[in-house]
Amino acid sequence: APANIRAIAPYQGGKPISELAREMGLNEANIVKLASNENPLGMSPKAQMALEEAIYEIARYPDGNSFALRDAVSNKYAVKPEQIVFGNGSNDILELAARAFLTTGDEVIYSQHAFAVYPLVTQAAGATGVVVPALAFGHDLAGFLKAITPKTKLIFVANPNNPTGTLIAKAELKDFLKKVPGHIVVVLDEAYDEYLSVEDKSEAITWLSEFDHLIISRTFSKAYGLAGLRVGFGLMHAALADLMNRVRQPFNVNSLAQVAATVSLHDEDFVSRSYAANKAGMTQVTQGLTKLGLSFIPSFGNFVSFKVTNASAMNQALLKQGVIVRPVANYEMPDYLRVSIGLFSENARFLEVLEQILKS
Ligand code: PMP
DSSP states (O other), rough: OOOOHHHHOOOOOOOOOOHHHHTTOHHHHHHOOSSSOTTTTTTOHHHHHHHHHHGTTTSOHHHHHHHHHHHHHHHHHHGGGGGGEEEEEEEHHHHHHHHHOOTTTOEEEEEOOOOOOOHHHHHHHTTTTEEOBBBBTTTOHHHHHOOTTTTTEEEEEEEEOTTTOOOOOOHHHHHHHHHHHTTOOOOOOTTTTGGGGGTTSGGGGGGGTTTTEEEEEEESTTOOOOGGGGOOEEEEHHHHHHHHHSSSSSOOSOHHHHHHHHHHOOOHHHHHHHHHHHHHHHHHHHHHHHHOOOOOOOOOEEEEEEEEHHHHHHHHHHHHHTTEEEEGGGGGGEEEEEEOOHHHHHHHHHHHHHHHHHOO
16 A cells, blocks of 8 residues: 555544443443434434335435435525535545545645544545644634645634534634635535534535635534434535535435435424533533533533543543543543533433542
């Protein structure tokens, strides 16, 4: 394999619960998994019903153009059908952007502590990642502008970012987009947008008419609760969508994912419930952390990164008690652990076990 491929640090995903239970000698039922920013409410009950029907169509290929889902997204976000690209999860959108717009020797800008898939797709494309040091764990967009060189072809911005949970103010983001030269594509990753309050919610989709170098990436994995099905989408100028679609696999979004996503998009009640549960759970978890004397990075997502004296030992101690969180040392945050917001009872169990460990 070429050197750029061998240099890639593999993505560190979590182990399946069954495997962890076996390793730790625990009962699977007693394990609380708060490691992957999944929706603790599951998926929309309407989507589940639709999936039970859709299973009978599995012998057929999926619709390679996601017609029904495209129609639903186009209506919901007031964009033209040809401005949408569908992906096998939004990770696929990030990768398609890298494949469509990068070649060997190009430079890609992203922030320190930013989502792990950006360096991965950058290196896989033979390009070079330019990491801009974070400012108070957030994106330093002025630093991004200074990092632009003639080789810069792509910029990744995560808003909110994972694992820090930081959010960029709308005016600052818009000003940044105006200053980035039009030949550089900006991927604005909004995987957690559904967890933002009405005031904070992104307006970037309404900016698409102004910026033809902008790609907005969204997912059904978080608030829609469809992580296992793998479906996300990108919104952009039709000319960019055309290029992205050229490198897209013809059937990259499976038929079950298309059905569930289409129905989920219409189930606004489920998304509101997910938002409300996350807001209450975030208060529960952050108040609990404060009570335990632990500091955390205020988060706009469905997770929060908190600081402990020995993160690796704490992670092991939590695991031993069946509580799975995410170490973020690979994000240059060796003193932090990231916990996803779960159900009330799961959050309570996490806090209880944490307190027990801190006291022992
Ligand atoms: N972007 C960010 C910032 C994320 O945290 C994630 C999920 N970990 C993704 C994109 C990708 O999610 P998916 O591929 O499931 O849509």
